[in-house]
Amino acid sequence: MTSPDLPTTRRPDALPATPAEERSSTRPHLSDGAPFRRAVVTGGAGFLGSHLCSELRRRGTEVLCVDNFLTGTPRNVAHLLGDPGFRLVQCDITDYMHVPDEVDLVLHFASPASPVDYLKLPIHTLKVGALGTLHALGLAKEKGARFLLASTSEVYGDPQVHPQPEDYWGHVNPVGPRGVYDEAKRFAEALTVAYRSENDVDTAIVRIFNTFGPRMRPFDGRAIPTFIRQALAGEPLTVAGDGSQTRSVCYVDDLVRGVLALAASGHSGPMNIGNPHEQSVLQIAHDVIAATGSSSSVEHVARPVDDPTVRRPDTTLATQVLGWEPSISWRTGLDRTVAWFREELSDDASRVA
Incomplete structure (x- = not known):
């Protein structure tokens, strides 16, 4: 689908290495075949967090998964x-958290992320x-660990620049219903940069665009799980407006690969990770x-109020710095996701029966 004509901006060049990045280059990284030894994943029992935990364990990293459920x-x-290399701890990251022993990677993915959740909470x-970001950054500082913040394309709001590069400051309504999520992430980014500059913590920021795949909740309010649940139940698919608004959706395996490549790179970001292929919600x-x-x-x-008209990442930086680009097509990812939902909803029905 052709998107509305919006201004474009120049792609920023990669930033020079900082002292934190130079220190991080001495640590074994995923990109050169040696895994991080031990990682803490906040929000690790969520959709994205759980896939990160799985992939980190597959690569040989011990994982402490923290979630308040x-x-x-x-x-x-x-x-x-x-798995002896995996530990699950119920904890709210807005409270202080003590982690014994060494940690060399903190992935901060804790946050309500769907409109249903953040409008309710x-x-x-x-x-x-x-507070959650403050505590996660404090842990990284204490342990001398690499820190990666899961930010979001929502920091761009309803964008007036298309596609969205990392040097675009966004068009966000701070007092609208989405403001609690948008501004929480924008503040988290500012706090991450402050810890990097004042405390010399080795930080990175990833801006995640729409992602889909297994383990999404059927009633989380986001378009793809909602559409799949409705279609499998034979219900009408509820499309907001005329459906001409666009989204760029990335399959979760590609997203995880990009996030861990950024973690391993030593680059500070912010960096967009998402699929640059754009399509309408109706499609x-x-x-x-x-x-x-x-x-x-x-x-x-x-x-919904403040529903973005367009959303598509400029992923030039990820390609240049990480050599990353999505490899799983929309149709392949959709088929895998539908298959998972069929089984999950069938299991739920069996438990109820």
């Missing part, structure tokens, strides 16, 4: 619970962005109907 669930990491969302709905073999129709509903 407010939006995550132990079921997402159940396959790791018998506005104060907690802000606390995770502020996504029709593709879901086709992938599920559903007879569902499309039902148009009111668009």
Whole structure:
């Protein structure tokens, strides 16, 4: 689909190495075949966090998974619970957290991330962005660890520049309903940069664009899991507005690969990770109907306040610095996600019965 004509900006060049980046180059990194020894993943039982835990263990990194299970669930990491290199701890990162022994990577992924969650939990969302980030950065400082903040494309708001490069400052309504999430992440970015400049912590910021895949919650309010759940139930797919607004969706395996490549690189970011292929929400709905073999129709509903009109990452920096680009097509990722939802919803129905 052709997007509205919006201004573009020049792609920023990679920044020169800082003392923190130079120190990080002496640590064994995933990119050169040697894994981080021990990682802490906040929000590790969530959708993205659980996939990160799985991939880190596959690469040989010991993982401490921290989650309060407010939006995550132990079921997402159940396959790791018998692994001696994995530990799950129920903890709210907005409280102080002590971690014994060495840590050389902190991945801060704790936060409500869907509109359903952060509209229901506005104060907690802000606390995770502020206090949670402060505590996670404090842990990285204490341990001399590499720190990576999971930020979001929401920092660009309803963008007036398209596609969105990292040097675009965004178009965000701080007092709108999405402001609690947008500003929590923008504050978290500022705090991360402050810890880097004042405390010389080895930090990185990844701006994550729309991601989908197994372990998404059927009722989390985001378009793809909602459409799949509705299609499998034979219900109308509820498309906001006329569906012409665009999204760029990345399969979770590609996203995880990009995040860990950034962690291993020593680069500070911010760096966009997402799929630069753009399509309309209406097209996504029709593709879901086709992938599920559903007879569902499309039902148009009111668009949410401050719903972005366009959303597509400029991933030039990730390609130049990391050699990263997505490799899993939308259709392949969708088929895998639909297959997971079929099984998950069938299991849920069996448990209820």
